[in-house]
Amino acid sequence: MARTKKIEQSQKVIAVEASQRNSAQTRLRILHAAEAEFADHGFDGVSVRQIAQRADVPVALINYHFGGKEGLYRAIFEMRAPMIIDQRVAGLRFAQMEPDQERKVEMIVKAVLVPNLHMRSTEKNSSYARILAREVSDPKSHQRGVIQEFFDPIAYKVMDALQTALPDRTTEEINWAYQAMLGVMVYTMADTGRISRLSDGRCDPEDEMATATHLVALMKAALLHGRPAGLPADDSEQRP
Amino acid sequence: MARTKKIEQSQKVIAVEASQRNSAQTRLRILHAAEAEFADHGFDGVSVRQIAQRADVPVALINYHFGGKEGLYRAIFEMRAPMIIDQRVAGLRFAQMEPDQERKVEMIVKAVLVPNLHMRSTEKNSSYARILAREVSDPKSHQRGVIQEFFDPIAYKVMDALQTALPDRTTEEINWAYQAMLGVMVYTMADTGRISRLSDGRCDPEDEMATATHLVALMKAALLHGRPAGLPADDSEQRP
């Protein structure tokens, strides 16, 4: 921090930028390389050497800056999470002011889905979206605690908003509704080409607009009209 | 196969079973150990040594029986996939005979969700469900081609059934609807305790009945009532 200020004041801005001695910048380079590699191969599928090679730095620098592989992994979330969380909070604020119930629910759904879907389709950040998707379906994530630490708070806010918009729903319904939203979102973010393949190219998660339109419509309907028939015991059909 | 027949005819059944000389049995033991380990740590997070140790066999046996780590991985799917695919096909057959649209959609949803959710809550097979969840969110799965080989065919059947039940929907809508279903299912199957944590214990994926009830209701509503507003261009609200 102190050094950055100095650099700005100095006349050698260009020289410093070109030269190798710049902590913040190499940190970022490692971070980006790690992001891409982790997204492609998962936490265990990547060696620190691969990351170092991609970032064009010696391996030891990773341990110096981040204190190990896991520290580097966490640093990625520390860098990215605030951005998308802020967007969600902003979206929820909009929804809060909406009087019409149907529109309100739709805005909540959008507040959850759109920031992530947008990130997914953005070139630079697309790899982070895939890391996120991996993390939620990795039992080790529990051990790392990244999801819990960064995303549980916003989850509670979303569910509060849902409960306000749909006061007649039970807590269980609200929870499952949120899980459903998240599931759809994560699965789409994590897509490895299967959606496009199955739809013969008609559906493309990269197409942020179309994807959001369809998914928001589906989840909005699910939240508005989806209620378990007989809550205590619903044994209509049961397949073997 | 030939040996198994012989064993049944032989008088030394007990001796053979107790002793170490039983190919099919050790194969299964390795398979089960691998299933558990892969589920917990992912394909890259596990070494064949760990699996061998868990199965209590020497490492070389794995290479002998399955020709390597990836062969073992695929063998798990070859063992498990048919079971759940058969269940889905059966469920779709039931749905096909249902005249009422709303019930028909519900039965299709159940045909997709219930077999997996059941497997999830079953003690013995729960690990396979988590492997499956991992595989769909792993870009390398594309490379392995397991999902494509085993599950694409049934996916097409489900979408055909959906199209029949909802004739006015576009192909895009059918595809996205299927993706949504799958996303919810996979996310629930892959759950690492977050659902229970967020809901303060109220929602438990292990509770097959409650989980299925809620998710089926949600997805049924999504399919029946979820249609994108203006298909060509829907720019009602757009958040920054």
Place this chain on the structure above:
DNA sequence: ACGGCAATTGAACAAGTTGACAAGAAATTT
């Protein structure tokens, strides 16, 4: 200008990884 310090480097570390091999044991066939 010079010592101090953060940043960087290449080398080395111990621990663990993989696939393969030859050789042994048990069951099956000849």
Place this chain on the structure above:
DNA sequence: AAATTTCTTGTCAACTTGTTCAATTGCCGT
């Protein structure tokens, strides 16, 4: 009973893994 196939085992060498170390570089305030 001998030969053969099928299965099992312990060990091997070559290679990665994440991390640490001592040494070096270049920027900074005094």
